[in-house]
Amino acid sequence: xxxxxxxxxxxxxxxxxxxxxxxxxxxxxxxxxxxxxxxxxxxxxxxxxxxxxxxxxxxxxxxxxxxxxxxxxxxxxxxxxxxxxxxxxxxxxxxxxxxxxxxxxxxxxxxxxxxxxxxxxxxxxxxxxxxxxxxxxxxxxxxxxxxxxxxxxxxxxxxxxxxxxxxxxxxxxxxxxxxxxxxxxxxxxxxxxxxxxxxxxxxxxxxxxxxxxxxxxxxxxxxxxxxxxxxxxxxxxxxxxxxxxxxxxxxxxxxxxxxxxxxxxxxxxxxxxxxxxxxxxxxxxxxxxxxxxxxxxxxxxxxxxxxxxxxxxxxxxxxxxxxxxxxxxxxxxxxxxxxxxxxxxxxxxxxxxxxxxxxxxxxxxxxx
Numbered sequence: 001x002x003x004x005x006x007x008x009x010x011x012x013x014x015x016x017x018x019x020x021x022x023x024x025x026x027x028x029x030x031x032x033x034x035x036x037x038x039x040x041x042x043x044x045x046x047x048x049x050x051x052x053x054x055x056x057x058x059x060x061x062x063x064x065x066x067x068x069x070x071x072x073x074x075x076x077x078x079x080x081x082x083x084x085x086x087x088x089x090x091x092x093x094x095x096x097x098x099x100x101x102x103x104x105x106x107x108x109x110x111x112x113x114x115x116x117x118x119x120x121x122x123x124x125x126x127x128x129x130x131x132x133x134x135x136x137x138x139x140x141x142x143x144x145x146x147x148x149x150x151x152x153x154x155x156x157x158x159x160x161x162x163x164x165x166x167x168x169x170x171x172x173x174x175x176x177x178x179x180x181x182x183x184x185x186x187x188x189x190x191x192x193x194x195x196x197x198x199x200x201x202x203x204x205x206x207x208x209x210x211x212x213x214x215x216x217x218x219x220x221x222x223x224x225x226x227x228x229x230x231x232x233x234x235x236x237x238x239x240x241x242x243x244x245x246x247x248x249x250x251x252x253x254x255x256x257x258x259x260x261x262x263x264x265x266x267x268x269x270x271x272x273x274x275x276x277x278x279x280x281x282x283x284x285x286x287x288x289x290x291x292x293x294x295x296x297x298x299x300x301x302x303x304x305x306x307x308x309x310x311x312x313x314x315x316x317x318x319x320x321x322x323x324x325x326x327x328x329x330x331x332x333x334x335x336x337x338x339x340x341x342x343x344x345x346x347x348x349x350x351x352x353x354x355x356x357x358x359x360x361x362x363x364x365x366x367x368x
Contacts, residue, residue: 002234002257004250007167009048009129009264011233012039013157013224014172018240019055019087025062027055027086031243032094038246039134040098048129050164051091052137052157059083084138091136101133106140107156119312119331122163123357129164158224162231165264165364169228170249171221172240177256178218180205192256198226225258232267234260265364273327273367275314279307279334281360282318283325291317291326291366296359299348302341309334317361326368328361 004010014035021028039049057076060083061068066075088104095102105128107121128135137160139153154171161169181189195202206218221237228235238255242248249255262270283291287301297317309315310333317326330337337360340351345358 002168002236004042004168004170004246005045005047007047009050009164009166009168010042011050011052011157011161011164011166011169012172012246013153013170014051014053014055014240015153015174016054016058017174018172019053019090020058020062022068025058027059027090029090029094031241032090034243035245036091036094036098036100038244039095040100041247043098043100043132043134048164050125050129050135050137050160050166052153052160053087053091054138054153056080056083056087056138059086080140087138088136095134101131103128103133103135105135105137107137107160108140116311118163119329125160125164152220154220154224155227158227158231158233158235161228161233161235162264162268165231165268166233167264169224169233169235170246171224171235171237172245173221173237174239174241175218175237176239176254177237178202178205178221191254195225195256195258198222198229198258229258229260230267231271232260232262232264234258268364269367272314272329272365275327277307277316277327278309278313279305279315279330280318281305281315281330281337282320282322285320288319288325291368294363296363297328297361297366298345298358299337299340299343299360300345302337302360305334305338305341307334311336315361317366326366328367329365330361331357331365332360 019028019032020026042049057079060079060081063082063086064079066079071079092102105125125135137156139156157169157171177191178195179189179191183189203222206222225235235258236249236255238245238249238253281302282304283297283301284303287297290301291297303320307315309330311331313330314327315330316324317328319325332340336352340348343351348356
């Protein structure tokens, strides 16, 4: 069974029902401060932590004295706008005493479906983590319409986990794992300790019931598990309402772990190598040697650019003899790449008229 302290990078999903008291609409401060202790403990072990947190609509609903009934879209967005400020402030107040800086990152489904937005989100999260920040991620409910929504933060958390190459995703839930049936209705239902493969039989066991303030049922958690494990990220479902839920999980609390067959980096490389290239980039001998040694592809090593590709598109990388060396995700369009080929990274801004990224293809986006 996985241990949290073994993770290099960890994503934790927190549902509304854990953060907000459903009777009063108020923040559960004692619980949140205990979670902050857990985050500080993990950070002390050298683990990067991202929190994917619901709660903005639930908090805003309480402030605006809106009913517990399903809200029309415009009132949900208004509640989110009010609640997001309070949610961000609550995390900041909980984590600052531990010397931890927080950042609010709001995303929509479009941000993962559009390659340019996806790369921007990934670069921002990577930079924040590199600076020791704990990002607090939530769906941007103030602008998201039904057509561009994830609809639940289980799948959003899985998407974030895959985006940043997390080792583990923890879904803090109102249940302590995945059961063969609904344990509230079926006394014979049993909890799975580990699930190595999500079979049709496993899927048939999932129900739709969710708690009062949250939207996700077990089916959404299985969808999240499929996405996460395919990206090389193990996932756990555990009961999260207890104080210090992450340390409680580490100490053996009931849970279900979904195992990943690949590590996140290997899964990402496989995904990149399977994509159809939209163009080709020929490089010189020095750049070829740099790639073989695990370096990124810089503009200075590029000899020729062919094809019509956009930022975020896959491109094939050829050596001086036109042999295919690798495939990667370009951070520039074909026109931009052609303009900066052979130039030093320090010359990019003068050439393009705006600052760009030093590498045309980052080593994390390369599959040899």
